[in-house]
Amino acid sequence: MLDKVIKQKLVVIGNGMAGIRTVEALLERAPDLYDITVFGSEPYGNYNRILLSPVLAGEKTVDDIMLNTVDWYEDNNITLRKGETVNMIDRRTFEVVTEAGERVPYDRLLIATGSNPIMLPLPGKELPGVIGFRDIYDVDRMIKASTDYRNAVVIGGGLLGLEAANGLMKRGMNVTVVHLLDTLMERQLDPVAGGLLRKSLEERGMVFKMPAQTQAILGEDRVTGVRFGDGTELPADLVVMAVGIRPNFELAKKAGLYCERGIVVSDTMQTYDGRIYAVGECVQHRRQTYGLVAPLFDQAKVCANHLAMKGFATYDGSVTSTKLKVTGIDLFSAGDFAPGPDKEEIVLQDANRGVYKRIILKDKKIVGAVLYGDTIDGPWYFQHLRDGTDVSHMRERLVFGAANLGDGRVSGQNSVAAMSDETEICGCNGVCKGAIVKAISDKKLFTLDDVRAHTKASSSCGSCTGLVEQVLAFTLGGDYSAAPKVKPLCKCTDHSHDDVRRVIVEQQLKTIPAVMRFMEWKTLNGCHSCRPALNYYLLATWPGEYRDDQQSRFINERVHANIQKDGTYSVVPRMWGGVTTPSELRAIADVAEKFNIPTVKVTGGQRIDLLGVKKEDLPAVWADLNDAGMVSGHAYAKGLRTVKTCVGSEWCRFGTQDSTGLGVKLEKFMWGSWTPAKVKLGVSGCPRNCAEATCKDVGVVCVDSGYEIHFAGAAGLHIKGTEFLTKVETEDECLEVIVALTQLYREEGWYLERMYKWCDRVGLEQIRKRVVDDIANRKALFARFAYSQQFAQTDPWAERASRGVDRNEFAPLAELELA
Amino acid sequence: MTQWIEIGALADIPRLGSRVVRTPGGNIAVFRTESDEVFALDDRCPHKGGPLSQGIVHNKRVTCPLHNFVIELASGQAVAPDEGCTHTHPAKVENGIVWLSVRQAAAVS
Ligand SMILES: Cc1cc2nc3c(=O)[nH]c(=O)nc-3n(C[C@H](O)[C@H](O)[C@H](O)COP(=O)(O)OP(=O)(O)OC[C@H]3O[C@@H](n4cnc5c(N)ncnc54)[C@H](O)[C@@H]3O)c2cc1C
Ligand code: HEM
Ligand code: SF4
Ligand code: SF4
Ligand code: FES
Numbered sequence: 001m002l003d004k005v006i007k008q009k010l011v012v013i014g015n016g017m018a019g020i021r022t023v024e025a026l027l028e029r030a031p032d033l034y035d036i037t038v039f040g041s042e043p044y045g046n047y048n049r050i051l052l053s054p055v056l057a058g059e060k061t062v063d064d065i066m067l068n069t070v071d072w073y074e075d076n077n078i079t080l081r082k083g084e085t086v087n088m089i090d091r092r093t094f095e096v097v098t099e100a101g102e103r104v105p106y107d108r109l110l111i112a113t114g115s116n117p118i119m120l121p122l123p124g125k126e127l128p129g130v131i132g133f134r135d136i137y138d139v140d141r142m143i144k145a146s147t148d149y150r151n152a153v154v155i156g157g158g159l160l161g162l163e164a165a166n167g168l169m170k171r172g173m174n175v176t177v178v179h180l181l182d183t184l185m186e187r188q189l190d191p192v193a194g195g196l197l198r199k200s201l202e203e204r205g206m207v208f209k210m211p212a213q214t215q216a217i218l219g220e221d222r223v224t225g226v227r228f229g230d231g232t233e234l235p236a237d238l239v240v241m242a243v244g245i246r247p248n249f250e251l252a253k254k255a256g257l258y259c260e261r262g263i264v265v266s267d268t269m270q271t272y273d274g275r276i277y278a279v280g281e282c283v284q285h286r287r288q289t290y291g292l293v294a295p296l297f298d299q300a301k302v303c304a305n306h307l308a309m310k311g312f313a314t315y316d317g318s319v320t321s322t323k324l325k326v327t328g329i330d331l332f333s334a335g336d337f338a339p340g341p342d343k344e345e346i347v348l349q350d351a352n353r354g355v356y357k358r359i360i361l362k363d364k365k366i367v368g369a370v371l372y373g374d375t376i377d378g379p380w381y382f383q384h385l386r387d388g389t390d391v392s393h394m395r396e397r398l399v400f401g402a403a404n405l406g407d408g409r410v411s412g413q414n415s416v417a418a419m420s421d422e423t424e425i426c427g428c429n430g431v432c433k434g435a436i437v438k439a440i441s442d443k444k445l446f447t448l449d450d451v452r453a454h455t456k457a458s459s460s461c462g463s464c465t466g467l468v469e470q471v472l473a474f475t476l477g478g479d480y481s482a483a484p485k486v487k488p489l490c491k492c493t494d495h496s497h498d499d500v501r502r503v504i505v506e507q508q509l510k511t512i513p514a515v516m517r518f519m520e521w522k523t524l525n526g527c528h529s530c531r532p533a534l535n536y537y538l539l540a541t542w543p544g545e546y547r548d549d550q551q552s553r554f555i556n557e558r559v560h561a562n563i564q565k566d567g568t569y570s571v572v573p574r575m576w577g578g579v580t581t582p583s584e585l586r587a588i589a590d591v592a593e594k595f596n597i598p599t600v601k602v603t604g605g606q607r608i609d610l611l612g613v614k615k616e617d618l619p620a621v622w623a624d625l626n627d628a629g630m631v632s633g634h635a636y637a638k639g640l641r642t643v644k645t646c647v648g649s650e651w652c653r654f655g656t657q658d659s660t661g662l663g664v665k666l667e668k669f670m671w672g673s674w675t676p677a678k679v680k681l682g683v684s685g686c687p688r689n690c691a692e693a694t695c696k697d698v699g700v701v702c703v704d705s706g707y708e709i710h711f712a713g714a715a716g717l718h719i720k721g722t723e724f725l726t727k728v729e730t731e732d733e734c735l736e737v738i739v740a741l742t743q744l745y746r747e748e749g750w751y752l753e754r755m756y757k758w759c760d761r762v763g764l765e766q767i768r769k770r771v772v773d774d775i776a777n778r779k780a781l782f783a784r785f786a787y788s789q790q791f792a793q794t795d796p797w798a799e800r801a802s803r804g805v806d807r808n809e810f811a812p813l814a815e816l817e818l819a
Numbered sequence: 820m821t822q823w824i825e826i827g828a829l830a831d832i833p834r835l836g837s838r839v840v841r842t843p844g845g846n847i848a849v850f851r852t853e854s855d856e857v858f859a860l861d862d863r864c865p866h867k868g869g870p871l872s873q874g875i876v877h878n879k880r881v882t883c884p885l886h887n888f889v890i891e892l893a894s895g896q897a898v899a900p901d902e903g904c905t906h907t908h909p910a911k912v913e914n915g916i917v918w919l920s921v922r923q924a925a926a927v928s
Contacts, residue, residue: 528882555873813838
């Protein structure tokens with residue numbers, strides 16, 4: 001029997017840190033989705049490139065730095081083609097072509113080709129003995145040279161050059177570092193810190209020639225020396241070029257993918273070809289390229305999410321910090337430290353202790369930090385930098401660090417260092433410091449998410465996140481950095497909307513107090529921002545189970561009418577698709593007269609608004625409208641409002657479909673549903689678009705051959721035309737797609753986030769995939785919406801007008817006749 | 820001397836909610852906190868007169884439904900950065916009954 005599902009094929013080009021991190025994350029999220037093949041030019045499993053420096057310095061061996069051995073690939077059914085280079089991507093046939101000419105098909109492709117060391121175009125650069133510093137092969141050659149020869153020249157006084165020079169020196173070579181500028185590591189250090197660094201490296205025996213420009217590499221069969229711009233020469237048996245890296249995107253470029261300084265990717269890590277993703281040093285994201293692992297791991301996570309088809313994560317860029325890995329030298333740098341007129345600096349220099357600290361402030365916030373000699377507060381400054389904390393209140397003592405400020409929360413690193421291994425860090429999951437430190441070192445973890453995945457620490461309520469980050473920073477030193485913090489839901493909590501929604505589901509939280517307790521809300525009962533948000537999240541997550549908390553509703557949704565500036569209310573009955581009848585109009589007229597309603601106005605949503613109704617009259621007004629067959633129009637709701645239609649094929653000479661009928665159908669199916677923010681629909685009978693459907697949250701434009709579905713429009717504070725979602729042939733399909741779309745929005749939108757903002761955040765493609773392409777998912781979404789409608793489609797007016805719901809709300813508690 | 824008037828049962832005011840008491844000088848909003856304390860304020864926001872009784876109550880504060888001023892129930896003061904003050908009236912609960920003492924100021928304004 002043929003019951004084996006044919007899996008999609010994922011091909012990964014590049015067996016490096018970013019590519020494999022993506023695969024690992026993908027396996028966690030969707031272990032069985034793909035047949036995975038990994039091509040890697042290097043003849044190894046996956047190793048930690050960062051640690052090549054300690055290998056060169058003799059502090060670690062190659063075995064120590066392996067992250068995934070060949071067995072790991074086997075265990076996970078991944079075909080590893082090590083030592084094989086991909087030469088071409090054939091986007092027409094969806095195949096990659098190897099060096100040997102073999103064609104391997106893909107459904108999705110991940111490019112993670114990293115970067116290459118820049119080799120200066122000097123005469124003699126091809127001579128044996130001239131190498132870059134990038135992989136195990138380079139390190140092997142350097143180690144070999146150090147046993148056979150004496151003199152090394154390293155070109156480039158940046159991070160990589162200095163680590164290479166340090167390693168070669170440790171291996172007994174005479175090392176001269178040649179640098180074009182007069183400051184070492186000028187991208188990370190200011191001149192003072194660069195000077196201190198130079199001094200201490202010189203004390204260890206390193207020789208510097210700077211500023212100096214290399215003019216030629218000398219030698220016949222092997223390098224013998226280097227000549228400089230000023231005519232001087234130095235003997236050399238080994239020349240290491242460490243002047244920078246160049247993203248390796250030739251392959252992508254040849255395939256016609258759009259590249260600038262790297263392969264250009266979107267926030268979902270997709271290249272201009274939707275089947276092809278890219279991560280790592282080879283990519284350019286929002287004009288940035290990166291050369292450190294932390295941002296690449298952030299990218300990997302987002303990419304894996306999308307490959308797993310669970311994706312709605314986006315990569316927003318990273319802020320990075322740097323630490324030099326030369327044992328015995330403490331150096332930390334983060335952010336932007338170039339002087340400027342709008343910047344302030346705080347400098348501390350203690351020549352005796354060999355300590356230098358410079359903190360750069362702009363608009364009361366830390367924007368950069370350079371620390372030399374004493375880097376213990378590096379992560380603390382970095383945290384404030386990332387969070388954009390206003391530090392003006394601690395400005396005077398800022399430079400002395402967290403400990404001096406008694407800043408209990410964040411002096412963490414010191415206090416974390418002082419904690420015993422048994423100290424519990426994560427209360428939810430009972431994880432103590434020792435377990436986290438052990439996991440970080442044994443499993444080679446780098447990021448908060450790694451720690452969450454491996455230890456469960458900080459994976460539930462998240463209130464220990466800060467502490468876990470400090471344990472990471474303390475265990476890893478400066479290598480640790482993280483993406484910018486996400487915005488909290490409101491001032492009552494540090495958690496984001498997404499965190500809250502996730503935890504509600506994971507922990508099965510079913511009341512507002514339960515959420516607040518579990519997630520350690522900072523206020524007693526929240527506030528007018530978070531309570532309605534939580535109420536909505538619970539309602540949307542637990543249909544039929546959660547009891548709507550009236551006191552957490554904004555007044556309009558509590559009394560089912562719109563409050564006006566004088567404290568009276570407006571009442572808008574539903575007119576399905578904007579269609580009414582003489583008897584409905586008569587009933588409205590009667591109500592208006594009976595209750596002395598001062599204004600009767602036609603709204604922009606194709607229905608009639610009765611304005612100026614006194615609160616205590618509301619139930620009676622509703623009772624009369626109910627008697628005439630009308631129900632609430634939810635003109636007040638974060639929910640389905642109106643469905644605006646044109647007359648369509650029923651009457652119009654241009655009409656192609658029954659737009660009015662479809663509008664009514666949509667409204668009848670969807671009314672009563674609560675959504676993150678208001679939802680308005682429009683249905684036009686032809687592309688002349690009289691119902692203005694293309695500026696609605698969801699709009700349908702009928703055409704001869706079917707229905708075009710558009711969404712994510714807005715026409716208020718912001719004006720935005722809709723995005724085209726898909727075209728369908730039948731009314732039923734149209735309903736199914738729109739309902740599924742709305743359900744996805746209900747499940748993922750942040751409270752008060754309009755559909756167009758949600759679409760911006762999540763990405764049109766992501767939405768289309770899950771609502772249009774993945775039909776099973778569409779049907780599941782539709783079913784969830786339909787299920788929740790059972791509980792939502794009760795007319796709130798009828799409940800209050802004739803069934804006595806919430807009676808107290810509409811009557812005064814007492815009437816006093818004071819003397 | 821404070822003159823107490825019985826206005827109704829505590830149970831008739833929702834927790835974290837409010838009811839109004841009509842007086843010839845205008846409505847007075849009577850609030851009930853989560854811990855069953857009661858507070859009475861003129862039902863008029865210091866900003867543009869919005870009915871505070873219709874706002875969301877949190878801890879010992881209420882947010883005006885019209886433009887989100889946050890008012891301290893105990894003092895009637897708007898919480899910074901907003902400014903303004905609403906008259907308060909003494910209120911208390913005894914054996915489940917709410918008592919109010921209307922201060923003349925309500926009638927004046
Ligand atoms: C010595 C050294 C020290 C470093 N120190 C630090 C540090 O302290 N902190 C830090 O954050 N970062 C550091 N880095 C940078 C960090 O290692 C890189 O940012 C990271 O490894 C990049 O990951 P990647 O997956 O993009 O590229 P890589 O890890 O380089 O992986 C790319 C892989 O793709 C392969 N490949 C390329 N083209 C093809 C092809 N056509 N077919 C098949 N395979 C191909 C390459 O052979 C390579 O194995 C250091 C780097 C070096 C070299
Ligand atoms: C933040 C922005 C907005 C606010 C605060 C706001 C506020 C309101 C209020 C208070 C009402 C009810 C009036 C009443 O009491 O009857 C209303 C109704 C309405 N608004 Fe807005 N509005 C906003 C944005 C928009 C936008 C962007 C549109 C159009 C695209 C819009 C179109 C309408 C329509 C058509 C009605 C009539 C409602 C109906 O028939 O249900 N509003 N709005
Ligand atoms: S949109 Fe087309 S079908 Fe509808 S009223 Fe206008 S012209 Fe007629
Ligand atoms: S545009 Fe909307 S919010 Fe503004 S005054 Fe008119 S009804 Fe009110
Ligand atoms: S009237 Fe209360 S905030 Fe404006």
